[in-house]
Amino acid sequence: MFSDKDIAHFSNLETPFYYYDLELLQNTIKTCTNAANKYEFHVHYAMKANFNDKVINEIRQAGLGADCVSGGEVRKAIESGFENHKVVFAGVGKSDKEINYALDHNIFCFNVESLQELEVINELAAQKQKTAKVAIRINPNVDAHTHANITTGLDENKFGINSWDMLACAEILRKSANLEFIGIHFHIGSQITNLDVYKNLCVRVNEFASWFEDKGFKVGVLNVGGGLGIDYHKPDQQIPDFEAYFKIFNDFLDVKPYQEVHFELGRALVGQCASLISRVLYVKNGKKKNFVVLDAGMTELMRPALYQAYHQIENLSKKQEPATVKYDIVGPICESTDCFGKEVLLPETHRNDVFAIRSTGAYGEVMASHYNLREDIRSYTAQDF
Numbered sequence: 001m002f003s004d005k006d007i008a009h010f011s012n013l014e015t016p017f018y019y020y021d022l023e024l025l026q027n028t029i030k031t032c033t034n035a036a037n038k039y040e041f042h043v044h045y046a047m048k049a050n051f052n053d054k055v056i057n058e059i060r061q062a063g064l065g066a067d068c069v070s071g072g073e074v075r076k077a078i079e080s081g082f083e084n085h086k087v088v089f090a091g092v093g094k095s096d097k098e099i100n101y102a103l104d105h106n107i108f109c110f111n112v113e114s115l116q117e118l119e120v121i122n123e124l125a126a127q128k129q130k131t132a133k134v135a136i137r138i139n140p141n142v143d144a145h146t147h148a149n150i151t152t153g154l155d156e157n158k159f160g161i162n163s164w165d166m167l168a169c170a171e172i173l174r175k176s177a178n179l180e181f182i183g184i185h186f187h188i189g190s191q192i193t194n195l196d197v198y199k200n201l202c203v204r205v206n207e208f209a210s211w212f213e214d215k216g217f218k219v220g221v222l223n224v225g226g227g228l229g230i231d232y233h234k235p236d237q238q239i240p241d242f243e244a245y246f247k248i249f250n251d252f253l254d255v256k257p258y259q260e261v262h263f264e265l266g267r268a269l270v271g272q273c274a275s276l277i278s279r280v281l282y283v284k285n286g287k288k289k290n291f292v293v294l295d296a297g298m299t300e301l302m303r304p305a306l307y308q309a310y311h312q313i314e315n316l317s318k319k320q321e322p323a324t325v326k327y328d329i330v331g332p333i334c335e336s337t338d339c340f341g342k343e344v345l346l347p348e349t350h351r352n353d354v355f356a357i358r359s360t361g362a363y364g365e366v367m368a369s370h371y372n373l374r375e376d377i378r379s380y381t382a383q384d385f
């Protein structure tokens, strides 16, 4: 995937850094919006996946909305030029300060995750003599069949309002003069690769939409969240099957003529557009194991340490040579979980070889930390060379 010219540029730069392929990002966004437009579906970008300025600029220019999960993300969306009426704010723990900021900026809606939060938003909106638009995030108890740490729509998860609280929720909505109910919201998890899961979600969305309408509420928005996964084993087959994904919702959701269907995609849009580029500091050949020590660690890419996530690892300096040696690929951080891959078969590796850790556009740069007093992580695009 990387040309010899790319690799020559990488070799001249201080590592580690994220390398973004903006052309691939543009193609991914275009494929997604073309597939969504076919059914008049609306896509908000889940900003938590990556808020690098260059990335969100591409997304904003393509006309997508922004799905935010903190006051900081709402501010970033507004300051980056996303139109207020395309900004949504979800999250189980919105502080008063964050709610006030979002109210001041007249965002499209709050995806509300508890009964108490509904009351607080009503109170804060009343103080400003405003009406807050709200969608109810419902926990549908649908298994996303993904890693347990990134599932969000089961009874044991903290997200959303449970079905048994819906009557109380309807009561609060009815008596809250400063809330305008606009619809219902779901998000069952991330890195979902079994699309059948979404059929189960559609069944639940249909049930809850009918429930609210039977109680006299107009459900204008069906927000089904995001979660579409990418293939971490095939970083070069880069654009997810958006056609198949949206078709499921078209086939299984009962959408009334006055209803809009909203999506919140993160990883599927940005996951494949970046690689973490790192240099080999040391190679340690032990009796039982060989270690490659990189200059990138879990502070630059936390996913393997946090979820034992797989990322393809390539030695770019030896790309013509056969893979003959198994290495554990580790970072410099003082944690034993600081490991990007175990027993990875690679060409014989040496100090200063340049490595790429692929498919790191989503939840890579944004989850970087300063633990061990690490420096800020750099990033480049092809246009920087």
Ligand SMILES: Cc1ncc(COP(=O)(O)O)c(C=O)c1O
Pocket: 046, 049, 067, 090, 152, 187, 189, 190, 191, 225, 226, 227, 228, 264, 265, 266, 267, 268, 362
């Ligand atoms: C509420 C909400 N919406 C959207 C997303 C985006 O998820 P993904 O990056 O898996 O598409 C997430 C993260 O899982 C989320 O929590």
Ligand SMILES: N[C@@H](CCCC[NH3+])C(=O)O
Pocket: 048, 150, 190, 191, 303, 362, 363
């Ligand atoms: N950060 C996670 C996914 C969580 C998504 C946010 N709800 C990942 O890297 O896979």
